[in-house]
Amino acid sequence: MYVTYTTVVGNLATRVDLRSVPDGTPVASFRVASNERRRDRATGSWRDGDTLYVNVTCWRSLAENVHASFGVGDPVVVHGRLFTRSWEKDGRRQSVVEMEGYAVGPDLARSRALVTRTGRTDAADAAGARVAVAEASTAAPDPDVPDTDPPPWATDGGQPAAHYVPEATTPAVGVPAARPAPAEAAVGL
Template sequence: MNETAVTMIGNVATEVSYSETTGGVPMASFRLASTERRYDRAAGGWVEGDTHWVSVTAWRALAVHVIGSLGKGDPVMVSGRLKVREWVDGEVRRCRVEIDARSVGHDLSRGTTTFRRASPGAGEPAGEPAGEVAGSAVGSVGGAVPGWIVDALAVRKAVAAAAKPEAGVSGGGVDGVPGGVSEGVGRGDEQGVLI
C-alpha cells in the first residue's frame, strides 16, 4: 500500500477535541496552522508567508496522550500519513487536507517541555478485558487514560442514558446520544462534555 508520509511544524489552532468511535476507540483531533517564515534580504528581516491549515487526527493511546499534553496555541511537530479529500459542493469543488498522526510532539526549538512516560502496558492491560479501564470503555489504551477523561466519559454515558428515546421514536443520534448533541473534551475541561 502506497502512502504519503509527511512531517509538519506549526501551532495547534483549535482546542483539542476528544471522542470515541462506536467501537470505543479513542480519537483526538485538532487543526494545525503552519505559517511559512523566510528571510527577506530586501526588508532585512524575517517575513511570514502563507498559512497552511491541516486537520490532525490521532487514535488510541496517541489520542489519549495528545488530549493530556496539547492545548490551543502550542507549537508542535506532527508526523503521519497525508490524506487529501476532494468533493463537489454544488458547483464548487472543495478540498480538505488531513494528517493521520503517527507521532506528535512539542516543537522544542520554541520552548521546553517535560516528558512523562505512560504507565507500562499502555496497549492492552494484562488481566483485564480489552477496553476496560476503571469501569469505563475507552478502547485499548490501558491505564494511560487520565482520570478526567474517564470522568468525562462517565458523564457522557449518563447523559446518553437519560436522553435515550422511547421505543418507536427515532433519536437520529449515534451511540444512544440524540441528534444535535455535540460531545467533546477540551484540555483542562473538568466536566468534559460539551452540549
C-alpha cells in the first residue's frame, strides 16, 4: 500500500483540542484552512480562490507542543500523511480529507517565531540541568586576565595553532563575547 505524504500551508481554522486516549497518550486535533490566491486579469487585483480544509491529528509530544504553541488564525505549515475517511449518513456517502501530522511549524513567510527546545527528560532532570548550565555560565572569568588558552578545536596535534587569536571581550562587561557555556556543564541535556 502506498502512503501519501504532503505539506499543507494555511491558517489554523479551529483551536487545538488536546485530549488523551485511554492509555494516556496525548493527541491533538485541529483544522487547517488553505486558500489559494488568484489574480483577476480583468481588474488586476488579487482575490481568494477555493479553500481546502484539512483535519489534522498529531500524537505524543508533537500534540502537546502544537497545543502550547498555536491559536486560531496562526499561519502554519503541516507535513504528514494524507488520507480520506469515509462514512455513510442518512443513506448518503460522505468523506473528509484528514492528515496525521508528523511535523508542524509556523509559516515564517507570514509570521515570526521564537524557538524553545523541549527536552527528552522529565521535568526534574531538565530543571536540574538548566540550573547546572546557569551556574556554570555565570562563573565569568577574571576580566583583568586575558584568556590565552586556545579551545580544543584550535590546536595542531596537541599544540596551540599558530593562527589562533583569543576572542575579543565586551568592553563594558569584560566577558568574552559569544563564549558558550563549558561543555561539561551541558552533559545530560
